[in-house]
Structure formats: C-alpha cells, structure tokens
Amino acid sequence: MPRKGILVDRPYERLTREQVELIHQASMQILTDPGLISFNREAVDILHSHGAAVESIPGDHQSWQVKIPEQVVLSAMNSAPKTVKLGARNPDNTLIMHGDEPRVYLITGSETNIWLDVDFPTYVNKTDPTREIRVPEFKPRRGTVDDLCQSAHVCEHLEMVDGYIRTVNIQDRDITEDNKDVNKFFASLNNNTKHFMSGLTSLKQLDNVVRMAELIAGGKKALEDNPIISFITCLVKSPLQFVDDTTETFIEVCRRGLPIVVSSSPQAGTTAPIKEAGIMAQINAEVLAGITLGQLVNPGTPVLYGSVPVRARMDTLGDSYGSVETSQYNIDCVQIARFYGIPNYSTSGVCDPKIPGQQSSIERLFSDIVVTMSGPQFLHCAFGLLDCNSVFCLLQAVLDDAHFKMIEFFLRQPRVDQPELETMLKQIREVAATPQKLYISYIRPLLRSGEISGVYPFEGDGEADDVFELAYERMKELLARPVEHIDRETTARIFEEIPGILPRLNIYESGS
Amino acid sequence: MSKDIIAAIKKNVIQGRKTQEDVGIDDNLARTPGVVELVQQALEINISPQVIITEGLTAGMQVVGEKFSTKEYFIPDMLASAEAVGAAMDIMRPVLEAANVETKGKFAIATVKGDIHDIGKNIVAILLKGAGYEVHDLGVDVPEEKVVEFVREEKPGYLGLSALLTTTMTEMGVVIKALEESKLRNSVKVLIGGAAVSNEFAQEIGADAYCVDAFDAVRVLEGYQQTG
Numbered sequence A: 001m002p003r004k005g006i007l008v009d010r011p012y013e014r015l016t017r018e019q020v021e022l023i024h025q026a027s028m029q030i031l032t033d034p035g036l037i038s039f040n041r042e043a044v045d046i047l048h049s050h051g052a053a054v055e056s057i058p059g060d061h062q063s064w065q066v067k068i069p070e071q072v073v074l075s076a077m078n079s080a081p082k083t084v085k086l087g088a089r090n091p092d093n094t095l096i097m098h099g100d101e102p103r104v105y106l107i108t109g110s111e112t113n114i115w116l117d118v119d120f121p122t123y124v125n126k127t128d129p130t131r132e133i134r135v136p137e138f139k140p141r142r143g144t145v146d147d148l149c150q151s152a153h154v155c156e157h158l159e160m161v162d163g164y165i166r167t168v169n170i171q172d173r174d175i176t177e178d179n180k181d182v183n184k185f186f187a188s189l190n191n192n193t194k195h196f197m198s199g200l201t202s203l204k205q206l207d208n209v210v211r212m213a214e215l216i217a218g219g220k221k222a223l224e225d226n227p228i229i230s231f232i233t234c235l236v237k238s239p240l241q242f243v244d245d246t247t248e249t250f251i252e253v254c255r256r257g258l259p260i261v262v263s264s265s266p267q268a269g270t271t272a273p274i275k276e277a278g279i280m281a282q283i284n285a286e287v288l289a290g291i292t293l294g295q296l297v298n299p300g301t302p303v304l305y306g307s308v309p310v311r312a313r314m315d316t317l318g319d320s321y322g323s324v325e326t327s328q329y330n331i332d333c334v335q336i337a338r339f340y341g342i343p344n345y346s347t348s349g350v351c352d353p354k355i356p357g358q359q360s361s362i363e364r365l366f367s368d369i370v371v372t373m374s375g376p377q378f379l380h381c382a383f384g385l386l387d388c389n390s391v392f393c394l395l396q397a398v399l400d401d402a403h404f405k406m407i408e409f410f411l412r413q414p415r416v417d418q419p420e421l422e423t424m425l426k427q428i429r430e431v432a433a434t435p436q437k438l439y440i441s442y443i444r445p446l447l448r449s450g451e452i453s454g455v456y457p458f459e460g461d462g463e464a465d466d467v468f469e470l471a472y473e474r475m476k477e478l479l480a481r482p483v484e485h486i487d488r489e490t491t492a493r494i495f496e497e498i499p500g501i502l503p504r505l506n507i508y509e510s511g512s
Numbered sequence B: 001m002s003k004d005i006i007a008a009i010k011k012n013v014i015q016g017r018k019t020q021e022d023v024g025i026d027d028n029l030a031r032t033p034g035v036v037e038l039v040q041q042a043l044e045i046n047i048s049p050q051v052i053i054t055e056g057l058t059a060g061m062q063v064v065g066e067k068f069s070t071k072e073y074f075i076p077d078m079l080a081s082a083e084a085v086g087a088a089m090d091i092m093r094p095v096l097e098a099a100n101v102e103t104k105g106k107f108a109i110a111t112v113k114g115d116i117h118d119i120g121k122n123i124v125a126i127l128l129k130g131a132g133y134e135v136h137d138l139g140v141d142v143p144e145e146k147v148v149e150f151v152r153e154e155k156p157g158y159l160g161l162s163a164l165l166t167t168t169m170t171e172m173g174v175v176i177k178a179l180e181e182s183k184l185r186n187s188v189k190v191l192i193g194g195a196a197v198s199n200e201f202a203q204e205i206g207a208d209a210y211c212v213d214a215f216d217a218v219r220v221l222e223g224y225q226q227t228g
C-alpha cells in the first residue's frame, strides 16, 4: 500500500488552459531560438543524433549552441512515464505519482550548510528580578553526519513527511568529496525507511550508492521494482545552459533507469525575466530540454518535472523564497507539468528569515497552503529550512509537520450527501425538542475518530507563547523513539562492499 | 453480584454511557446496559443508594475528573458522564427521600432578565446535576420576581445566576436586593458566573461567590457542603 499523501479534490489553478498553451508554444520557440548552450559534449552528440541543430561556440570553454526542434521534444515527452513510483525501505512508504492526479506527497530537504541548535536560557527582569522568562536562542553551526542521522530519524517519525531529501550538508573533518555520497546515503537510509532522494557530489560514487541501494532493496531486480532511492539534478543552469558535470551525472543516472528529477531553478529578475510569462516560458523550456535528453538516453526512464522558480530579493539579489511571486511561479509550473501529464516536483515552505519566528511561520505557511492546493505530486516543502535554503532547524521541521497536518485536514473532501443530511435532520429535530438545545452529545462519537481537528498542538497553558518549548519537547520525544535501522547482516555487507562509510555509522559495531 | 454491578456503574460513568443506546469510548460496550439500567438493577436487588452513589457514581466521576485534568478527556466526555450521573440521581431521588437520606441539596439556576445566553448556564446545570445536586433550571431572561418566588416556594439552598452582557449583569444585583427585601437572602447561597462578571463584581453586589466555570461551581459548592 503506497502512502496516501494529500489528494487535492479541485486543485487551485492560476492559469487558463489557453495561457498554459501559450507558454508551451513560447517554450518551443525558445528551444530553437535561441536554443540552449551546452557545456557537455555527450548531450550535444545525443541531441544532434536525434535531429537537434548543433553549432560549436568559439571560446575558452568548449560549448555548443543546441537547437531542439519541437518534434524531438514532443516525441521524447511521449516516452516519459506518466506514472512514477518511488519506492522505500518500508514498502508502506512507497510513493505512486500519476501526472494527472493531484495527489501531493510532502518531502523534506534540501541540503543546507548550517544546522541550527536551540537552547532556552533564562532571562531575569532588570527592574523586578523575581520575574524570569525562558527565551529560545538559536545557534548556527556547520552540519555533520550526526546531524543528518538525527534529522533522518526525526523525519521518520514526522507523520506528514512522505519522503526524505537530506536536510543538511555533512561537513565533518573526515568527510571528503570521495566519501561524501556513500555517507550521506547510508546515514539517511539507515535512519529513515521512507523514500530517499539526493543529488550526487561525485559521479564516481554513483555505482557505490546504487550498489548500496541494491543491497538494501534485495538485489538489482528488487531495486528496479522498488526504487528506494532517486536522484535530483539541476542539469540546466538558467538561463538555458546545460552544465557539463551535472549533465554527465544526469545521463549516467538515466542509463541506470533510476527515477530522477530534472530540476531548474531560475531566479526571476536575474537569471530569468521578472515577469511571470517570461520566467514560465523559460523554465518550461529548460525542464523540457532536460526531460528530452533523458528520454533520448533511455526511453521510458522515470523523470519528474522539477520546478524551483524563485523571485530575486531586491536588496541582495539572493533568492526570495518568501516572496509571494515565488508561490505564483510554483503554482504555474504545477499546472504546466500537469498539461504534459508528467509528475511534478515543486517547492514551498522555504522562508527568508534566519531563525524560526513569526516571519518564518507566516512565509512558509503561506506558500505551503497555496502550493499544496495547486496539487503538485512531489512537494519539496522544505521541512525546517530557513534563510532561503541555507539553514536547517529540526525544531522548525517539527512545527512544519504540525502545520501540514492542518493543511491536510483543510483539504479533506466535504461529506454532504443524502444519507448524511437525513442523519443531520434527525439530529436537528431531536435537539430542537430538548430543553437545553445543545448538540454536545453528538460530538462524542466523533471525538476520537479523527473527524474533528485538534487544538494547535503546541499551545501552552498560560499567557506566554510556549510554542517553541513545546515543539522542542516533541522533537526530543521523537528522537527518543527508536527507528528501524538496516539489519545487521545487510549493514555488514554494505560496510564490506562499499568503501568509505565512516565506521562510527555502523550501529552494530560502534556500540552506539 | 452487587460488587459487579457497582463496578459496572462506575465503569459506565467513566465511559459516559447514560443508557444502553449510548456509545461509550470503548467499542465493545455497544448495547450493554448503561448507568440508568444498571442503577435500576442495583435498586431492584436492594443495594443501598449510598453505596451506589459513593462507590459507583461519585467514584466514576472522580476518575472522569482526573482524565479531564490530564487532557485525556474533553468537555463533551465530562458532560456525557455528568448526564449519566444526573439521570441516575433522578431515578434514586424518590428512594433517597423515602429513606430520609440527606441529599446535596437543591440548586436553582437562571440567566438574568434581558439576557438570553444559556450555553454556559446549561453546562453548569448538567455538571451540577452530575455532581449530585437537584438542579432546577429556570431558563433565560428570568425576571427577579420569578427568582424570588421560586426561592420562597422551593427553598433551594443554592441559587446560580448567569449573565454574559455588561448591560444585564446589573440584574444580578437587582435579584440579590429583591431577595433581601423578601427576607430570603440568608436562606440561599448566591453564585454568579458568565463572561461579564468577576470576583470584584460579586463582592460589590453581595453575591456569595463568583465561579469562573462549571468546575469552579462544583468546587465552591463542595466547600459549602464541608462547612455545612
């Protein structure tokens, strides 16, 4: 049984059908004029052999102008699967995504450099020293493998988290470019039984992580049937450039037939037009170019239409995930992906501020609600992410989970039908005949059925705002709850066959 | 046998099952006897009403109160249990009177003149009935003459007044004045409650107590029971 996700009954749409078609046509035009610049030779050869016009660009870096005709794109889109399955260590956590079904799965990530610790020091009032309050203090530091294990562990227990993208970049002294991939895959897979998606640091490690996944899934064939891992690549850099190394990684993953996200993250105002029509036409061209390449490499290889459009901040020209336009762009992309019938990877929840607080809550909840309502299949909704993707705070992830529970509740379908109304009429007549005229006794059968939404889970008793402290308690509770690790035998084989995994991650050997 | 029935009464109070029709919290109780049926059975086999009250009803309510304070139970649970106990008390009242057993007393309650808010007042009534008081609900928008008349005729030990409007809370003072003028003030303890009123206001108009909610009312009344 796959996970249920949130099925959005009637998804919210910003664009009319005609507008989507206009964007599609504009993207097709972009793909031939100006086309893309490719810094990757192999991509050029593959596209060329299928009918793209290619021209070498003079300069220091080898690059080519590639013009992809509409027909090539459309036939590639035809071979892209309309249903993508993302497997999981625990098969109950499988995600099945149909491009035409607005069922939303909520996923964590992505990698931040900074991990935010939380503490609650006590402050004394200067004028009245008998008055004390505890105030949350957030301390940033570089992320480690241990943090990644903790985050994977807590996310295993967060109910609304459907899949795991690692939340923190591991920067321990003993982590190098060569062993980073195997360690991040192992730390995540060993502490979380949900689907695991990741980028690759080094292409050399691709076969090692695939082998690790095979060992866990139970063999090559088993991994094909139950792809417990998938990849994400940003092979097209905005505007319109195939990046050399990521494109190489992308091609290799496609050859192995594992699911992969073709993602593009243009920034409106700097690397894409600031106007909605412009950024949409461009991002769509970029994603389609990537999907086309993948299908030419391996027809039928599972891909997700990955869209991470953002607007630039006018004060820094950094990404402003908290801006309202960012949500508009994301919703547009959900609609465009649905137009092609390909499952969509979308983004919400990232916010601009550096620490949890009012701004972070408001910005993330705003985008979480509206983007969820548009019905993307794979919503990278950034549990715990702050500072435009640079900071991760586990406490915030716990809060996000609670807020998504509210969104999930809100999006439940109404029950209004004849039998229900007949029951209600009976109830109304019964109560009308009583002296007290209260319906309270009818609440009871529903009280524990999950049909009534709960009070805000981090509401304190007094007048103080205890949200952070209570969420922190919850976080500690979840950390104390065990997770199902990879079994001893498989762990032993992984450590035997795959070089570079830190011995301290072997829970059966390190005694932890 | 009698031990089993008393245990079942207590259990069904905790489950908030007034009759066999009621759903409790545990599914497996469907269509088994509720508090009303069990109390009837207990009286038929001559179990003493005091035992039914203390070891069955009150002991059950005690557990309900604990579950409420640990947030396992919600107000609707509490009210369901209180309604079950209230119904049981209705059945036992003639038996208690015949046996000359002293009950906790009569409690009259009303929303004052000009005010029609009654949700809070009804909750107080249900809960006090469940706590063993003989509750008389005089309704909403009740003028002072009607209250005075009831106190004179029925001699309740306690009178509860509810007001939710700043424009009607002064009516409470009017009721107390009228009781004084009719020389009835000392016969009855006056409790007031509702969003508009406060402790200070209670003192100002000479009420005996202000209750912040229905549970507070139970506590205040238990205090009076102990001091006599």
Ligand code: B12
Binding pocket: B109, B114, B115, B116, B117, B118, B119, B120, B121, B123, B124, B159, B160, B161, B162, B163, B164, B165, B166, B167, B191, B192, B193, B194, B195, B196, B211, B212, B213, B214, B215, B217
């Ligand atoms: C529901 C409601 C209504 C409903 C009432 C339905 C009903 N069947 O009772 C309706 C819509 C009809 C209504 C009407 C009006 N309402 Co109104 N209403 C409320 C509201 C939102 C909730 C009251 C309530 O039921 N609370 C839930 C119960 C469980 O709580 P409770 O009543 O406080 O009772 C608990 C305790 O106070 C205590 N208690 C209460 N009484 C007693 C008595 C005793 C003896 C004891 C021991 C304890 C006790 O125990 C109870 C249980 O724990 C309040 C807002 C509020 N914050 O209170 C406004 C409020 C009371 N209403 C208000 C107003 C203005 C009105 C209207 C005048 C509006 C209008 N312009 O028409 C009319 C009044 C008409 C009238 N003549 O009375 C104002 C009063 C403002 C003021 N300064 O006086 C309030 C405060 C809202 C507001 N902020 O403006 N109202």
